[in-house]
Amino acid sequence: MELLCTRPGCTRPENSFADLDDPSKLKTVPQKYCTNCGMPLILGGRYLPSKLLGKGGFGAAFLAKDRFTPTMRSCVVKQFQPQGNLNAQALAIAQQLFEREAVILEDLGSKHRQIPQLYAFFPLIVPNHLTKVEEQFFYLVQEFIDGEDLETKLKRKGIFTEGEIIEVLDKILWVLQFVHDNNCIHRDLKPSNIMRDKKGRLYLLDFGAVKQVTATVGNPQKHSTGIFTAGFAPPEQMQGSAVYPATDLYALATTCLNLLTGKPPEELYDSYNNCWNWKPHVSNISDGLANILDRLLLPSPKDRFQSASEVLQALPSSQLYGGSSGTKTSIQTPVNSTVSSLPPTSPPTISVPNPSPITPSPKKGFSSIDLIIYSGFNGFEAVILIFSLKKFLAAPGVVIGFMIVSGLMYLQYRRTLDKKDLLLIGTITVCALMIALVFGGLAWNSVSFLLMAGLVGGAGLIAVASLFKLIYQLLSSIF
Known part of the structure; x- marks a missing residue:
């Protein structure tokens, strides 16, 4: 060896x-x-x-x-x-x-x-x-992430399309939202620090320049350690001032310009007029994406989007998901930041003044256990309600039953109902059947049939939901 x-x-x-x-x-x-x-x-x-x-x-x-x-x-x-x-x-x-x-x-x-x-x-x-x-x-x-960073991909295949840029924004913004929610700022976003693995998932790399935020109201930190990559960093970072979530968003925008044009950010900035002049170098870009990039590139942090979630909401054709699925595995880009504008005093306390509030990340999807529980419950309730209401209301009973079950499924999707609520609703349903048996003259064989049919309906819906989830996972791994 x-x-x-x-x-x-x-x-x-x-x-x-x-x-x-x-x-x-x-x-x-x-x-x-x-x-x-x-x-x-x-x-x-x-x-x-x-x-x-x-x-x-x-x-x-x-x-x-x-x-x-x-x-x-x-x-x-x-x-x-x-x-x-x-x-x-x-x-x-x-x-x-x-x-x-x-x-x-x-x-x-x-x-x-x-x-x-x-x-x-x-x-x-x-x-x-x-x-x-x-x-x-x-x-x-x-x-180890087995893949290719975006800087290497740009050199290999050429400039990115608008659709590819929107995908990069959509996936990396979710990672940035998570980083910012955990009181950190990356401070060195650039194409070489974004890696796509062989399954297509994008990773955010190189956290050597990360700044941890420990804001103290009324006592803001005036300086930031001077770590940045020239061309990608915003004015406040290059001046050694405090950094914010909007600092990372600026760097993400300059990354997009580099990928869209194939040119380094310095060549897209008009230093004489002190403004960005990137649009003549890009063809066929929508006004929506152009406006988002322009706002992210504003010189003052307060004028930019204040959180990754705000950009996601404005992003055209955003898929609004928090990263791709699959197993983690990438080639790590080595550290290549530069030390510049070091403050004349001892290393600063890692803090930042009054960071903007950040919208919480989206709720996670259902686990496999959740899928089994919710599918089984919905199948059981659907059969019981539809058969019971049909007995008393004929055709309208079927419609009402479907409406009630649809409402329950919506409340489950919104996480308004949790597993304890499902147990309570199921218990009430069974108790109602028992009361109908004892006091309503309902035959025992009818109750037994309903309960058995409910169990079969629950098992059937579990099988169908599991099959659809398996198909979705297979398609996700392929595409």
């Missing part, structure tokens, strides 16, 4: 170990060391780096395997490795951002399927092979 040394500057990082190809020894073999510089190769005792994915401003990213998982799960190992001659303050901020990325991924990645999960975060202290002085490295291990 080939292992790659992660020490910066190692002149011969490739290493080969035949015993690692033996599955019976792979999980128990002791630490391996670089034959050139002596750097430990099995990171954290379990991660086997095999390929350099890329380098950025704060680190390098490696493709690796986890030897302690049954399938040798692929993962991305990011090493804190700041480039350039950073002063002590800039180095401290860079390390703070790297550690913050681990914290954010542990929190958000475990809750949202379009954000990579964190697997591990650990330091490594080793002697320098030349100076013999101890060096400290930090590693972050996260989910």
Whole structure:
């Protein structure tokens, strides 16, 4: 097996170990060391780096395997490795951002399927092979997303259509709404930080620049750490001022301009007139989408849309869903932000003044258990009501029965009725049948028939609903 040394500057990082190809020894073999510089190769005792994915401003990213998982799960190992001659303050901020990325991924990645999960975060202290002085490295291990980032896709296939832009907006806005609802701001949105996996799901990557919001009323934070990518960041971020949800929305709009035109944002901005001039570079774009992008690109944060949900409501042809379905799996784009406009004082407290209220994310769909319970209940009630009302009201009874069951289904869809309410309604129905049996002269065989028919109706509706759900999942995985 080939292992790659992660020490910066190692002149011969490739290493080969035949015993690692033996599955019976792979999980128990002791630490391996670089034959050139002596750097430990099995990171954290379990991660086997095999390929350099890329380098950025704060680190390098490696493709690796986890030897302690049954399938040798692929993962991305990011090493804190700041480039350039950073002063002590800039180095401290860079390390703070790297550690913050681990914290954010542990929190958000475990809750949202379009954000990579964190697997591990650990330091490594080793002697320098030349100076013999101890060096400290930090590693972050996260989910590997097997796919292509939008920057690479733009270079490969050319500019995006309006429909493709609307899809990107629709899916990424839901992720941003989730991020903002969890009191975070991404601060580095750009095409290379949006990844589409092989199943078509879009992921939001690179949370190294994320700012956690801890707003204090009456005591707003005046400055923001100067982390951004030139051309994509809004004025308030480039000036080192406070950042808001609208800051991310501006960057998402510049991302869309880049994908629509194939040109970097700097070429679409008229610095002489101090305004955006992107429309001459785009053909066949609707006024609706153009107006949304123009508003997102306004220089003042207060004049833009204030939340991702507001943009979703205005978005033409929006599918209004919170991300695609499927299993998480992507190639992580390495960190490539730039450190700029660092404040002259110590690293700032991560806070922001009075962020705009954000509309809660949409309610989640029904689980499989919910589907069984609601389908069974609706089938049971439909049969009981239709047969019972038909006996007393003839044809109008069938219509009334359907109307009542339709109303119940609507209330379930709106989550007005929960499972306790269904139990109560079902109990009332059975009790009504028993009362009709005892006091209303209803024959026992009629009650037995109704109850049996209700159970059959419930089982039948469960089967039909399950079949439709299976068909929907199959079609979703294909398309």
